[in-house]
Amino acid sequence: MMQQIKGRIIVSCQALSDEPLHGSDIMAKMAIAAEQGGAAAIRANSKEDIIAIKNVIQLPMIGIVKRDYPDSDVFITPTLKEVQELLDAKTEVVTIDATSRQRPGNLSLEEMVDYIRQQSKAYIMADISTFEEGIMAIELGADFISTTLSGYTPYSPQMKEPDFELIKQLSKLGKVPVIAEGRISTPAQAKKALELGAFSVVVGSAITRPQLITKRFVEEVTLLNRNIT
Numbered sequence: 001m002m003q004q005i006k007g008r009i010i011v012s013c014q015a016l017s018d019e020p021l022h023g024s025d026i027m028a029k030m031a032i033a034a035e036q037g038g039a040a041a042i043r044a045n046s047k048e049d050i051i052a053i054k055n056v057i058q059l060p061m062i063g064i065v066k067r068d069y070p071d072s073d074v075f076i077t078p079t080l081k082e083v084q085e086l087l088d089a090k091t092e093v094v095t096i097d098a099t100s101r102q103r104p105g106n107l108s109l110e111e112m113v114d115y116i117r118q119q120s121k122a123y124i125m126a127d128i129s130t131f132e133e134g135i136m137a138i139e140l141g142a143d144f145i146s147t148t149l150s151g152y153t154p155y156s157p158q159m160k161e162p163d164f165e166l167i168k169q170l171s172k173l174g175k176v177p178v179i180a181e182g183r184i185s186t187p188a189q190a191k192k193a194l195e196l197g198a199f200s201v202v203v204g205s206a207i208t209r210p211q212l213i214t215k216r217f218v219e220e221v222t223l224l225n226r227n228i229t
């Protein structure tokens with residue numbers, strides 16, 4: 001699988017329950033479209049969506065389960081319950097939040113990694129938000145690190161652009177494949193991430209969230225109209 005995704009685009013097909021495209025059947029169609037476009041793998045949220053996507057395409061799946069808990073800000077595969085759902089869905093990659101924030105029930109990252117290693121042969125992807133968290137994830141033995149959460153923890157840089165600096169610094173270590181993810185919205189940005197050393201690039205909203213794609217066009221046009229009047 002590593003060779004299959006090297007230097008290529010992974011498409012994130014996700015729509016939460018409050019999004020217009022929510023539904024496993026729709027995500028399965030998105031995944032077919034991504035496969036037709038040449039995606040190397042699919043990142044998807046929830047056991048249901050992963051199973052529906054696996055029914056229609058052969059690409060490797062990078063799975064997450066997003067769930068909110070009252071005692072933690074961690075929402076990407078926060079506990080062993082979500083890990084087990086991913087293992088049940090037979091996802092090739094189990095993705096966990098590997099930030100230094102407290103997990104629900106004070107579960108440690110080590111416990112999560114141990115559980116996945118004991119229960120399956122799935123790869124582990126660590127979603128991180130800073131360089132230090134990346135180092136921690138490498139020490140824990142993650143198979144991939146993804147820059148997914150840069151900009152989504154209060155202590156990481158808040159920016160509109162992808163966090164190219166983080167992609168570059170982690171890739172430079174040469175320890176574990178670094179997946180560039182988060183706000184990559186143009187082919188040029190995807191190319192830049194690979195040039196900076198990323199192993200693969202995940203693109204989500206710019207391909208699979210039409211409400212956000214529309215908004216980008218509308219905002220640009222609104223700006224122009226403001227300048228004219």
Ligand SMILES: CC(=O)N[C@H](C=O)[C@@H](O)[C@H](O)[C@H](O)COP(=O)(O)O
Nearest residue numbers: 012148152182183184203204205206
């Ligand atoms: C922060 C968070 O919840 N990220 C999620 C993680 O899976 C998804 O909502 C993103 O779409 C995904 O990371 C891809 O990023 P972008 O959509 O920016 O290309």
